[in-house]
Structure formats: structure tokens, C-alpha cells
Amino acid sequence: xAHIHLEDGSFTLVWVVVWxxxxxxxxxxxxxxxxPVQKSDNRRITVAAFCTAAAFAIFQIxxxxxxxxxxxxxxxxxxxxxxxxxSLVVFIINILSAAIGxxxxxxxxxxxxxxxxxxxxxxxxxxxxxxxxxGIFPRAGIATIAGLLxxxxxxxxxIIISGVQGVNQGTAQILTGLSLLAAVNMGVxxxxxxxxxxxxxxxxxxxxxxxxxxxx
Amino acid sequence: MTALPGKKGLLIFLGLxxxxxxxxxAAYQMTGQMGIEERFSHAVGLDPGKETVxxxxxxxxxxxxxxxxxxxVVLGILAIGxxxxxxxxxx
Numbered sequence: 001x002a003h004i005h006l007e008d009g010s011f012t013l014v015w016v017v018v019w020x021x022x023x024x025x026x027x028x029x030x031x032x033x034x035x036p037v038q039k040s041d042n043r044r045i046t047v048a049a050f051c052t053a054a055a056f057a058i059f060q061i062x063x064x065x066x067x068x069x070x071x072x073x074x075x076x077x078x079x080x081x082x083x084x085x086x087s088l089v090v091f092i093i094n095i096l097s098a099a100i101g102x103x104x105x106x107x108x109x110x111x112x113x114x115x116x117x118x119x120x121x122x123x124x125x126x127x128x129x130x131x132x133x134x135g136i137f138p139r140a141g142i143a144t145i146a147g148l149l150x151x152x153x154x155x156x157x158x159i160i161i162s163g164v165q166g167v168n169q170g171t172a173q174i175l176t177g178l179s180l181l182a183a184v185n186m187g188v189x190x191x192x193x194x195x196x197x198x199x200x201x202x203x204x205x206x207x208x209x210x211x212x213x214x215x216x
Numbered sequence: 217m218t219a220l221p222g223k224k225g226l227l228i229f230l231g232l233x234x235x236x237x238x239x240x241x242a243a244y245q246m247t248g249q250m251g252i253e254e255r256f257s258h259a260v261g262l263d264p265g266k267e268t269v270x271x272x273x274x275x276x277x278x279x280x281x282x283x284x285x286x287x288x289v290v291l292g293i294l295a296i297g298x299x300x301x302x303x304x305x306x307x
Contacts, residue, residue, distance in 0.1 A: 006256070061280060066240075145232055145236060166262065180247050185240075
């Protein structure tokens with residue numbers, strides 16, 4: 001998964017405000033879009049609660065692959081809850097993560113944007129591939145890879161646009177470094193894709209009604 | 217286009233995974249063994265500080281970011297919220 005592992009003070013105040021404003025705008029749009037869901041589909045709200053708890057739990061754990069990496073199952077959140085509710089879920093997870101000391105408060109806006117990209121692209125890929133790849137496992141896996149790839153691209157763009165305070169490297173050097181970082185991150189996407197595929201396949205077998213667009 | 221027959225979807229997925237693994241391993245060889253924070257600091261040109269490689273710490277090499285106490289508290293509250301939602305909405 002992609003996550004900007006920088007401390008408070010890494011971005012200038014202007015960029016902190018800009019990324020927070022962009023994130024809050026998307027959260028506002030998401031809140032507007034989910035208003036009808038509150039009355040008509042309680043299952044999605046319950047699934048969102050489970051996704052929040054599970055993703056928060058796994059996100060704080062550093063896995064000993066490539067020296068230490070995180071998973072957060074953002075594409076899975078997108079597949080199970082959709083982009084609107086999923087955006088709210090990742091926003092809550094980022095706030096709770098900062099609250100326990102994992103990540104800076106000023107980076108929450110930027111990280112929420114990165115995670116919203118993962119949720120949205122994961123969901124869109126999952127839905128768009130359905131006519132071509134009906135199998136749940138490979139489709140969920142490909143959606144996960146696509147979502148996490150876009151999340152890494154979003155992370156790189158945000159850092160390149162913002163710049164990092166106290167760094168003397170040029171843009172090209174930072175871009176090279178972040179590209180290598182993203183490539184290493186994508187190695188973990190393989191694990192996440194497999195796990196996501198298995199979870200979605202299991203849910204598709206026992207509770208297909210919980211998969212948006214897959215309901216019998 | 218029409219639906220891909222049989223196992224073609226799975227083959228595409230596995231091929232994609234193989235490509236990602238190759239690229240990822242190549243990047244890992246170029247950057248070397250680092251912890252996640254250290255890798256990030258190195259990528260953007262910051263002083264990585266005192267952090268060391270995280271592998272080998274915690275349980276089976278797994279380690280927790282942030283405060284373990286707060287992690288437990290927040291996770292407990294979320295679990296109670298999930299149970300309440302599950303019961304209330306009769307999912």
C-alpha cells in the first residue's frame with residue numbers, strides 16, 4: 001500500500017492546508033453521496049464498520065518483508081463498500097492512525113488522498129473488468145494491483161508537487177528515489193492481491209449479497 | 217469484447233503478479249535492506265535518523281507502529297462498534 005511516511009513539518013503549511021482542503025472536499029462529496037445509503041442499505045454500513053476495524057488493525061503492523069512494509073487493504077475496502085463509503089473509511093483510519101502515533105497529523109490530508117485513489121481505482125477496476133473477467137479471485141487481485149499502483153503514483157505526485165522541507169535533493173533525484181520505493185511497495189501488493197482475492201472469493205461464496213454488483 | 221473463457225482471467229492475474237514481483241525484486245536489490253521509515257527518508261533525501269531494519273523484532277518479525285496501548289484501546293472500541301452494528305442492523 002502507499003502511505004506517506006513523513007513527520008509533521010515535512011510539508012510547508014501551505015501544502016498541508018491544500019491537501020487537507022482537497023481531502024475534506026472529497027470527504028464532503030462522499031458524505032453527500034452516501035446520504036441515501038443510510039436509509040436503504042444497512043449492510044454496507046456494517047461492512048464499512050468491519051472494514052474500518054480490520055484495516056486499522058492490519059495497517060499498524062509492520063510486516064518483515066523487504067525490511068518492513070505495511071498493508072491496509074484499501075482496494076478491498078473499495079470493492080466491499082464502494083468509493084464513497086470507502087473514502088470515509090480511509091479518512092477515519094488515517095485519523096485513528098495519527099491518534100496512536102503512526103503518521104503525522106499534518107500528513108493526514110495527503111494520505112487520505114492517496115488512499116482515496118486506491119479505493120476508487122480498486123473499485124472501478126473491479127466493476128469495469130466484470131464483463132471480461134467474471135472470476136472473482138483474479139478480478140479482485142487485478143483490482144488490488146491497479147488500486148495500489150495508482151496509490152503509489154498519487155503518493156509520488158503529492159510529494160513532488162509539495163516538496164519536502166529540509167531536503168537538498170533535486171526533483172529528479174526525489175522522483176527516482178520515490179519510484180524505487182514505489183516499486184518495492186508493489187512487492188507487498190502481491191501479498192495484498194492474493195489475500196484480497198481470497199477474502200472476496202470467500203464472501204462471494206457465503207454472502208454474495210454483501211458484494212456490490214455481484215448480488216444474486 | 218466478451219468474457220475471457222476458463223482460466224484466462226487467472227492467467228492474466230498471475231502474469232501481472234510475476235511482472236510486479238520481478239520489478240519489485242529489482243528495485244529491492246537497488247535500494248538494499250531498510251526499514252519502512254528509513255526507506256522513505258532515503259527516497260526523499262532526509263536524514264533517516266536512528267531507525268534500523270525492522271525485520272526480526274516483535275512477534276515473528278511483526279512489529280507495531282505507534283502506541284501499543286492506544287492501538288489496543290482503539291481496536292477494542294472499533295470491535296465493539298462492529299458488534300453493535302452487526303446486531304443492530306441484523307446483517
